[in-house]
Every structure is written in C-alpha cells, then in structure tokens.
Amino acid sequence: MIATESLSKRFPRVTALDRLSVAVGPGVTGLVGANGAGKSTLIKILLGLSPASEGRAEVLGLDVATKGPAIRERVGYMPEHDCLPPDVSATEFVVHMARMSGLPPTAARERTADTLRHVGLYEERYRPIGGYSTGMKQRVKLAQALVHDPQLVFLDEPTNGLDPVGRDEMLGLIRRIHTDFGISVLVTSHLLGELERTCDHVIVVDGGKLLRSSSTTDFTQITTTLAIEVTDTDDHPDGTRAVRDALHARGVDTHDNSGLPGAGHILLLTAPGEETYDLVRDVVAELGLGLVRMEQRRHHIAEVFRDSDEQRKEAVGHGG
Numbered sequence: 112m113i114a115t116e117s118l119s120k121r122f123p124r125v126t127a128l129d130r131l132s133v134a135v136g137p138g139v140t141g142l143v144g145a146n147g148a149g150k151s152t153l154i155k156i157l158l159g160l161s162p163a164s165e166g167r168a169e170v171l172g173l174d175v176a177t178k179g180p181a182i183r184e185r186v187g188y189m190p191e192h193d194c195l196p197p198d199v200s201a202t203e204f205v206v207h208m209a210r211m212s213g214l215p216p217t218a219a220r221e222r223t224a225d226t227l228r229h230v231g232l233y234e235e236r237y238r239p240i241g242g243y244s245t246g247m248k249q250r251v252k253l254a255q256a257l258v259h260d261p262q263l264v265f266l267d268e269p270t271n272g273l274d275p276v277g278r279d280e281m282l283g284l285i286r287r288i289h290t291d292f293g294i295s296v297l298v299t300s301h302l303l304g305e306l307e308r309t310c311d312h313v314i315v316v317d318g319g320k321l322l323r324s325s326s327t328t329d330f331t332q333i334t335t336t337l338a339i340e341v342t343d344t345d346d347h348p349d350g351t352r353a354v355r356d357a358l359h360a361r362g363v364d365t366h367d368n369s370g371l372p373g374a375g376h377i378l379l380l381t382a383p384g385e386e387t388y389d390l391v392r393d394v395v396a397e398l399g400l401g402l403v404r405m406e407q408r409r410h411h412i413a414e415v416f417r418d419s420d421e422q423r424k425e426a427v428g429h430g431g
C-alpha cells in the first residue's frame with residue numbers, strides 16, 4: 112500500500128523526517144509517535160501535498176512526487192485539526208466533498224447518507240456543524256474521508272479530544288472501515304495502547320526516525336510489562352524483595368520503578384513470552400508467598416522510547 116525509501120523532510124530549523132524507510136501492507140496500520148515525531152508531515156508527503164527533501168515514496172504504486180492528484184483520488188484523508196465550516200450541516204459539507212471528488216449529484220447524496228449513517232450521525236446531520244460536540248465533528252471528518260470510497264484512508268489523530276467512551280467508539284469505527292468495506296487504514300496516535308487494540312501492524316517514529324515496525328502481536332510480546340504484587344510471610348518479611356532476588360538468580364531483571372507510586376510493593380518486568388508468566392508463578396510458589404496480582408500493564412509510548420534509549424545505551428556501551 113505504502114513504501115518509503117530514505118524519506119527526509121527538513122524545515123529550516125527542524126528535521127521532521129530523517130531517512131525513514133518503511134513499508135505498509137493492507138489492513139489497519141498504526142503510526143505512533145509523540146507530538147512532533149513527524150506523523151502529520153509523513154501523511155502530507157504521502158498525499159503529494161508537501162514535497163520531500165530527499166528520498167522517495169509510493170502510495171498504491173504511485174510516486175508521491177509526480178502522482179499527487181491520482182493518489183488523492185484513491186486515498187481519503189482525515190486531518191488532525193478542526194477544519195470544518197461551522198455554518199453548514201454535515202450533509203451539505205459531505206455532499207460537497209463527494210462532489211469535489213468527482214461523484215455525480217445523485218451518487219454524492221446517496222453516498223453521503225450511507226457514510227454519515229455508518230459513522231453514527233443520524234438526525235443531527237441536518238444541523239449546522241458549529242453546534243456539534245468534538246465527537247460528532249470527528250465523525251464528520253471521518254465521513255468526508257470515506258465518502259468517495261477510497262482504497263486507503265489516512266486518519267490523523269482521530270481520537271484527539273475524545274472522552275474514553277468516544278475514543279472506544281472511534282476505534283471500533285476505524286476497525287470496521289477495514290472489516291466492513293475492505294478499505295486499508297493508516298491511523299496516527301501518540302498513544303500506543305489504543306493502537307495495539309485496533310491495528311494489525313504498528314510503526315513507531317521518534318524524531319522523524321523509524322523506531323520499530325512490526326505486527327501488533329509481535330509488538331505486544333516485545334513490550335509487554337508485567338506488574339507483580341506478592342504477600343509477605345514470616346520467612347520472607349519483604350516478599351517483593353525475595354521475588355526480585357529469586358528472579359535475578361534465574362536471569363530475569365526487574366525494572367527500576369523507584370520513582371513510581373507504590374514502587375516498594377510492585378515489581379515490573381519485561382515479559383518476552385508465556386514462559387515468563389510460568390517462571391513468576393513458580394518462583395512465588397517456591398518461596399511460599401501469595402500472588403496478589405500479576406497483570407499486563409498498558410503502555411504509553413514513552414515506555415517504548417525508554418526501552419529504545421536503553422538499547423542504544425547498551426549498544427554504545429558494548430561498542431566502546
């Protein structure tokens with residue numbers, strides 16, 4: 112669907128993309144990175160709206176440098192910021208966008224009605240957009256990206272500004288864009304946790320560089336952090352410490368979480384696979400302690416960055 116090769120974008124004072132090479136296949140793909148990581152810049156280059164400084168990219172086999180209009184015919188785009196006219200209704204706006212994409216008047220009206228229903232806007236669709244909630248505006252932006260039946264859509268931070276319920280509804284809608292209509296999706300977010308649940312594949316960028324690109328299952332396995340809490344006993348008055356030492360003896364290191372609340376009673380460790388769960392269970396049982404909880408922690412993108420920082424430091428350390 113998308114392929115970039117050593118793609119860079121330099122602004123006078125900042126390098127927004129730094130030799131990014133990445134491939135995106137069909138399905139739902141998440142593009143994760145902190146604010147300023149280069150996500151929106153990448154989308155604009157892929158749409159042929161902004162030229163790259165170096166490198167190349169193709170979308171649906173079309174070169175972004177020369178085939179921008181053809182790409183935009185086949186790709187839908189939901190921009191990040193509020194860009195809706197307040198005085199017109201959702202129906203009027205989406206019909207207008209459908210007509211701009213080349214649909215004849217009747218088809219534009221029919222597709223608009225179907226798409227607005229699909230994104231969950233019903234009677235409200237005849238009211239001016241200015242009176243809509245953030246969630247409703249996000250749905251209008253999504254509808255205009257889908258109305259011309261694209262092969263692929265770019266959704267830039269579609270959950271921004273939504274409360275947890277609105278966020279879950281939006282993520283469900285995004286998943287259905289692919290399952291119900293077969294449209295592939297590239298969706299950006301600064302929260303890895305929400306994309307883990309929605310996407311088949313996740314790409315992480317930081318400072319315009321590719322940090323990681325892998326299927327969501329691999330990703331979760333790589334980054335799963337387990338939180339463990341145990342009871343104390345007469346034999347082990349500090350149960351947490353006993354488990355930590357026993358895990359260390361078996362080659363499993365726990366994270367330094369001394370800065371976090373409740374740190375003294377909670378052990379955090381990276382669990383690369385199922386065997387780590389079994390090991391923790393066995394260690395706790397051998398020590399005769401009670402396991403109060405063992406749960407997977409949801410990740411914030413910062414944890415991925417921290418892990419990669421640690422890897423970088425290790426690499427530097429080993430190198431010299």
Ligand SMILES: Nc1ncnc2c1ncn2[C@@H]1O[C@H](COP(=O)(O)OP(=O)(O)OP(=O)(O)O)[C@@H](O)[C@H]1O
Pocket residue numbers: 122123125126127144145146147148149150151152153191268
């Ligand atoms: N037109 C521009 N002129 C100068 N700098 C820009 C321009 N557009 C983006 N940048 C800079 O490029 C970097 C990447 O911005 P970009 O908007 O792509 O990030 P992002 O990952 O989409 O983050 P956000 O979600 O906050 O938009 C930032 O440092 C930003 O300030």
